[in-house]
Amino acid sequence: MKLSDVNLDQAVEIAPNTYWVGSGVNSFLNRNSYLRIYQGNGSVANMLIDPGPTSDFDDLVAKVTPLLGDIAKVNLIYINHQDPDVVGNVPFLTKLNPKTTLLATEDTWRLVSLANLPSTTFRAIERFRDLKTAFNTDPSHRIQFIPTPFCHFRGACMLYDLETRVLFTGDFLGGIAAVGLEATPSNWAGIKAFHQLYMPSNDAIRLAVQRIRKLDPPPLVLAPQHGGIITGDLIPEFLDQMENLQVGLDIIVSLDEQLPLLIQSLNEIIAAFKELCGEERTSQSLRYFHPDGSYPALFSMTATGLVTDIKGEPVEVVEALIRVFFRLITEEQQNAMKARIVRILLDHNLPPFDLLLAQESYEPVPLRV
Ligand SMILES: [Fe+2]
Ligand SMILES: [Fe+2]
Incomplete structure (x- = not known):
C-alpha cells in the first residue's frame, strides 16, 4: 500500500x-x-x-x-x-x-x-x-x-x-x-x-x-x-x-493529585502565549482574572503573573484561561497556540481538554485595560 x-x-x-x-x-x-x-x-x-x-x-x-x-x-x-x-x-x-x-x-x-x-x-x-x-x-x-x-x-x-x-x-x-x-x-x-x-x-x-x-x-x-x-x-x-x-x-479522578503538574502546565501555557503574542497582550489577558476582572479570581498569581494555585474545578480553570487568550488573538495564532498547548499538556500526561477540539472561532472582544 x-x-x-x-x-x-x-x-x-x-x-x-x-x-x-x-x-x-x-x-x-x-x-x-x-x-x-x-x-x-x-x-x-x-x-x-x-x-x-x-x-x-x-x-x-x-x-x-x-x-x-x-x-x-x-x-x-x-x-x-x-x-x-x-x-x-x-x-x-x-x-x-x-x-x-x-x-x-x-x-x-x-x-x-x-x-x-x-x-x-x-x-x-x-x-x-x-x-x-x-x-x-x-x-x-x-x-x-x-x-x-x-x-x-x-x-x-x-x-x-x-x-x-x-x-x-x-x-x-x-x-x-x-x-x-x-x-x-x-x-x-x-x-x-x-x-x-x-x-x-x-x-x-x-x-x-x-x-x-x-x-x-x-x-x-x-x-x-x-x-x-x-x-x-x-x-x-x-x-x-x-x-x-x-x-x-x-x-479525571486522579486530577487532584496532579494539581502541581497542572499549575506548571498553566505557567508554560502563559509563557508560550507571551512568546507568541507579546508581554503586553499577556498582561492584558491575565487582568481578566484579577478580582475585579470579567472572570472570578480563578488563580492565585504573583505580581509577575506566575500562577501559584488554582481555585475551583481545575479543568474549567485551564479552559477559562485558554478561552480568554483565544479571544484576543487571530485564527492563525489560535492554531499555533492549540499545538503548543496540546504538546504542553501531553508532556505532563494531562488531558488535552474539550476546548482544543472545538471548531468554534473566538471573536475578538474589547480589552479591559
Ligand atoms: Fe464516536
Ligand atoms: Fe468518530
Whole structure:
C-alpha cells in the first residue's frame, strides 16, 4: 500500500477491493469512511463502512460514484456505533436504496433506528454464529465482528475482513491532527489526545487491545474512523502504547493529585502565549482574572503573573484561561497556540481538554485595560 502522494479528492485503494472514501484529511478531525467490494458467483456486495456525517455526503458521492457507477449500488452498510460523524449519511443512503442491509450491534441499532430507518433492513451482528459470516460471492469473502465495549460506546464493534486482513476499528485507534492518510510514529500524539478525551477508561482500552492481539490471522491494516491508517510495525507499537494509556475517568479522578503538574502546565501555557503574542497582550489577558476582572479570581498569581494555585474545578480553570487568550488573538495564532498547548499538556500526561477540539472561532472582544 502506497498512501503517500495519493489524490485525496478521489477514492484511494488501501487493500484489494477496499477503498478509503473519507473526508477532511489534514483537518483537525478527519472522517474515514471505507468501501469494500465483494464480487463473484454472479453477485456483488458493496459494503460501506462508517458512512460519515451529512456534511461529507457530497464528497462521499463524488468518491464512490466512479467505483460503483451510482452510490445507490451500495447495498450493505456497516456501522461501528451511532455517533453523527459515523451515521449521518445512513438515512440518505437507505432512501437511495431501500434494500440496503444495515449491520450493527443491537445497542447501536436501538439509537440509530430513531432516524426513521426501515427496521427490516437491519441485521444484528449478535445473530451471527461466532460473530462471523461469509458472503456468497466467494468462500474467501468472510468477515468477523469484534465488540469493543465502551470504546467509546457500549455497543461499539470493530469489523475484520478476513481476506484482506483489514481491521476497521471505528473510533478506537483514531486520532486528531493527522497529516496525510497513512499513520507515522508522529501520529501517536493525536491518537493519545483523542483517546484521553473520548475513551472512558483504560480497562475498556485494554479489552480492545487484547481482542485485536487474539485475531487469527493478525491484521495487516488498522483502518480507524479518524486519523491515519496504521500498518506494519506501527500496529504492535501503537497497541503497546495504548495498553498503558490513562484516559477519561482515569485522568479525571486522579486530577487532584496532579494539581502541581497542572499549575506548571498553566505557567508554560502563559509563557508560550507571551512568546507568541507579546508581554503586553499577556498582561492584558491575565487582568481578566484579577478580582475585579470579567472572570472570578480563578488563580492565585504573583505580581509577575506566575500562577501559584488554582481555585475551583481545575479543568474549567485551564479552559477559562485558554478561552480568554483565544479571544484576543487571530485564527492563525489560535492554531499555533492549540499545538503548543496540546504538546504542553501531553508532556505532563494531562488531558488535552474539550476546548482544543472545538471548531468554534473566538471573536475578538474589547480589552479591559
Ligand atoms: Fe464516536
Ligand atoms: Fe468518530
